[in-house]
Amino acid sequence: MESFDLVTGGAGFIGSHLSQALQKKGRRVKVLDDLSTGRRSNLEPLLQTAPGQFEFIEGDIRDLELLKRVVEGADSIFHQAAIPSVQHSIDDPAMSNSVNVTGALNVLVAAKDAGVKNVVLASSCAIYGDSEELPKRESMEINPLSPYAVTKRCDELYAKVFSGVYGLSCVSLRYFNVFGPRQDPSSDYAAVVPKFITRMLDGVPPIIFGDGEQSRDFIYVENVARANMLGAEADVEGQILNIGCGEQRTLNQLVTILNGILGTSFEPEYRESRAGDVRKSEGDISLAREVIGFEPTISVQEGLEKTVEWFQRQRAIRV
DSSP: OOOEEEEETTTSHHHHHHHHHHHHTTOOEEEEEOOSSOOGGGGHHHHHHOGGGEEEEEOOTTOHHHHHHHHTTEEEEEEOOSOOOHHHHHHOHHHHHIIIIIHHHHHHHHHHHHTOSEEEEEEEGGGGTTOSOSSBOTTSOOOOOSHHHHHHHHHHHHHHHHHHHHOOEEEEEEEOEEEOTTOOOSSTTOOHHHHHHHHHHTTSOOEEESSSOOEEOEEEHHHHHHHHHHHHHSOOTTEEEEESOSOOEEHHHHHHHHHHHHTOOOOOEEEOOOTTOOSOOOBOOHHHHHHHOOOOOSOHHHHHHHHHHHHHHHHHHHO
């Protein structure tokens, strides 16, 4: 059987970029996705470039028997499938736990039983909570403020235990605020970058919950895809690594940058802050540099320019 890499949630925003990056590297790729948040259209680039090196399986990571069949023969598993929303987890914590915790545990069990070489799990900077200490370091005390953050911490602990008890090579990557092409702006739970861009392209001001001085460590999605591949290549059993740009920008600054790219002059529309939102966020990525050689090569400015261009191109296609 020809070896392959499995990407769970591979029809989603980050997963589709990762799948494409793996394929460009010459890897055979399988994607498992239930299409609850992912889209078949996100997989078109893979089908167009090397259809024989790509397979899509529609299915749920909570189906352990399906997972066991799918992972058989895999070299690496990149676990991206999740309900990636703080607000969704507040609205429906049981569903978030079912998908994010039980699903991740199933992936680890299936990987162990199939003798998979390594598993790279998507975690989140939401785990740090609202600590005033900046930048966030992997060694600092954590303080999850939402059910979503709790689920991601559970995933990290399971990965560490599976490394220690079963010898399964696992690394958890704590993503900071990922943005880029294919990120869905239509959901009530969408990230700020696609929401800001689409509203500004519509000729209306972006909406900010709070005063706009809350900060985020924004990172372009192609940097995150590369971090995943580096994580699979390194011997880092049970390791947890921050994946960001290592710098913070406020939401007000984000609007200013986007105004510059678009040639607009929007003032944000401010609304009441939302429960569970973190005030300040910035990641220390020195450990990721040291352990897996990670470096964000695409800047936030360049990434935003690429993202705006993609959204503009999508509008032109629809017209």
